[in-house]
Amino acid sequence: MKKKGFLGVTLLTCLVLTSACGNNDSGADSSATGSEGESNETVNLRMVWWGNKEVHDRTQKVVELFEEAHPNIKVSTEFTGWGGYWDKLATQAAGQNLPDVVNMDLQYFAEYTNRGLLADLTPFTEQGILNFDDVDPALLEGGMVDGKLYAVSQGTNSYAMTYDPAMLEEAGVADFGPGYTWEQLGAIGEQVKAHYGSGTYVTVPQDLPAFGFYLRQHGAWIYNEAGDGLGYEGDQYLIDFLTMVDELRKADLTPPPDVVNSVQGLEDQLIVHKKSPFQPLTSNEFVAIAQAADRPLELTIFPSLEGGEPGQYLRPGQFYAVSANSEHPEEAAMLVDFFTNSEAAHEVLMGIYGVPISSKILSHITPLVDENTRKTFDYIELAKDYAGPMSPPDPKRQGEVVTAYESIQEEVSFGVTTPEEGAKRFRAEAEAVLSRNAQ
């Protein structure tokens, strides 16, 4: 009895403590409306992003520059790798404790805007706090929903095929360049194998984004518009896509699955070890892989489809967004603007997020960046000529769809499942997941 009484008291104390914490939060929320009027008081902002050490160092320096320019604003920063970032952000969102400025990606953009977790930035654009005078409006579209701006792209990226011109030349591959087709990729594989022998491969795009790319070339898309089902009719597209890659693998032209599994991160890709002349990636990853390879690499577009539509599109890179629960959305918007328009900031960032969206900034830093970064800038110019309109942002629960695709693709590559079975199962599993979005 007594013991229970004591446990009860302690449990109550806990409850009171936790609810007190909760109260603090909501108290701060309600005071937000009061503090919107400008004052000289110190404003504390929190900001969070993902990235590698280089991204961290440069972003931190930009934040310090911002603090120097605005002595009344203090910014505390948090930072993780991509892997832990979305766990962390989701947990903070659950606690209504999102930092004022958050990094956002197209993959999760819909999840956050659908639930009203991001602030509408349109009023700040109208007030001129966020200045897009030098920005092509098309580059803002990725961060917009129903004509309202929720996130500002920090750089433009696109899918890119990294290649090693010297390796291709040595294997006797002449004039490789934009406009090459999926079939030609196979033919190049033959040449590479003939020259370098078994153990050197061509790495072809085969993940879910690559299939999405292939679908775009056929005028379709992975998801339907409502985001509650698949967007392409029939299973033939996926059968063809899986078969195409599977045949290359059976001919020992693309790496077998246990070789693929042994790759540990971007810096360990086959191209780095000269075991493949290709590596599909997103253009902002190019600098890292070129540094790891330590020999001249180039970028070009993904394979074309003869008579097909453009699969390529320009993709906003890391977004910065302001969270809806921010007490100081105005100051947060100022920080986002600083990242968009400050020359000093970009002299530090040097294109690490992709090609800056402001044309003024772009022309300012182009002469300053290193050779590999300039290659990515040039590449985006090239990709523009081959790009179609952007596909809609990924729907909710896309994570489960990705898992389903990856496990099927892996089974096909190990020869456990046929492309036909795989395509059928992907439809069944993806539809089952996505249909829950309709409720």
Next chain:
Amino acid sequence: MHDSKTPGKATRSKASPLLQAWKKQAIGYSFISPWLIGFLCFVIGPMIASLYLSFTHYDILSSPTWAGWDNYVRMFTSDPRLMTSLKVTFLFVFLSVPLKLAFALFVAVLFNRNRRGVGLYRTIYYIPSIIGGSVAVAVMWRQLFGRNGAVNDILSFFHIEGMNWVGSPDTALSTLILLVVWQFGAPMLIFLAGLKQIPLELYESASVDGAGAARKFFRITLPMLTPVIFFNLVMQTINGFMTFTQSFIITEGGPLDRTLFYAVYMYEKAFAHFDMGYASALAWFLLLIIGFFTALIFKSSSSWVYYESDGGK
């Protein structure tokens, strides 16, 4: 006499011993309060919360909505990957736990002799278990058994062609079992302590009767050690069901879901698919599984565990 009839005094005399007893206990509780408050707030509290969440649809970002038994029904009707992960986990536990205990016992018997430097060896062999659960060892294992790892280098010395041990569906799980068996230090230490408790007279009289080493081991050491084996078996089984790091770091559940441990699958549901309600239901189901097997071991113990103090079975 009439004093005791006045109500005020009656209650006071009743309350004060109660209060004193309470005070006495309160001192004790206040001493353990750092642990107690931590336990209630960070263990019991979240457990109750997860029990509630297991009956909801909860994607972390928006507030949970009541789902009744939905999550539990889904587990058994429309989740083939859960069945895969259960199969993998059972296979892992049933293979790795006996192997690990046998190996730990073997090493403990070796170290039980009083040779010079045995203390140093004990320490060295215990090291893998200290760093065992850590990410660093998992990363090292991935390197050792990778395609270009040390294991293949050694094999190629004997002209055997290596393979990607952690990346092939046939060998991935065995590689992870090898890792946990290698981390035998904790049960080894407990075995060692158990071995020291066995009275030497038993061995001496067995020697006089002409018993050999093997006979002594099976007739004396093993029976006398059953309480320790029992304890180790329970602990290792519980740990085995909760294994996470090794699979998460080395194989990420793959290839072909062959190392998709229950805890890894649960993590994937919670944090990659934002399906926290379902993941909570999975967690409670795991608790039931572990509870069932622990109870089974306890039940069976009466027929194989020997306590000397009870005067036999």
